[in-house]
Amino acid sequence: MKRAILLVILFLTFGINIYADKTVNLFTIERSKNANVVKYDAVLKDDGSINEKRPVDVYWLLYAYKNGEREELSAFDKKAYGFKVKHNAEKEQFDFTLKSVKDKPMILVLDNNVPKAVIKINNVDCFLEKVYIDSTDGAFGIPKVNYYELFGKEVNTDNIQQQKILVK
Numbered sequence: 001m002k003r004a005i006l007l008v009i010l011f012l013t014f015g016i017n018i019y020a021d022k023t024v025n026l027f028t029i030e031r032s033k034n035a036n037v038v039k040y041d042a043v044l045k046d047d048g049s050i051n052e053k054r055p056v057d058v059y060w061l062l063y064a065y066k067n068g069e070r071e072e073l074s075a076f077d078k079k080a081y082g083f084k085v086k087h088n089a090e091k092e093q094f095d096f097t098l099k100s101v102k103d104k105p106m107i108l109v110l111d112n113n114v115p116k117a118v119i120k121i122n123n124v125d126c127f128l129e130k131v132y133i134d135s136t137d138g139a140f141g142i143p144k145v146n147y148y149e150l151f152g153k154e155v156n157t158d159n160i161q162q163q164k165i166l167v168k
Contacts, residue, residue: 042115126152
């Protein structure tokens, strides 16, 4: 009887995790304002493919005051850090755009079974690794972005690319 109960507990504990979605980090947004970062993760199905219904998970990691705890984006945060993603079955990719940077579209792809965000950095296709945003406090506590920098590796060569984009 004890073995049966132990097996049930083990199955419930590990069985639930086996079928849970797995996430893999795509890129991070760091900011000059504080140490908190915004993480963008690809959500994978059990077979390793990108989840078509919910391909990306975005959230805060609060390093500035909560020891790196995860926190969901607020409605206000989603205006700056939200995104649009659409499955493009014909090309076997996802079209991906950050709401605050609509002029820099990306695609979400599997590269050797690893999800990655591809973006143009210096007019070269790169796997995006990090975005850095430099801002100053504006009216009503709304930050004014001075510039942002994109960091990534070229898709074909692994050469590192970095591009600073001034915001007018």
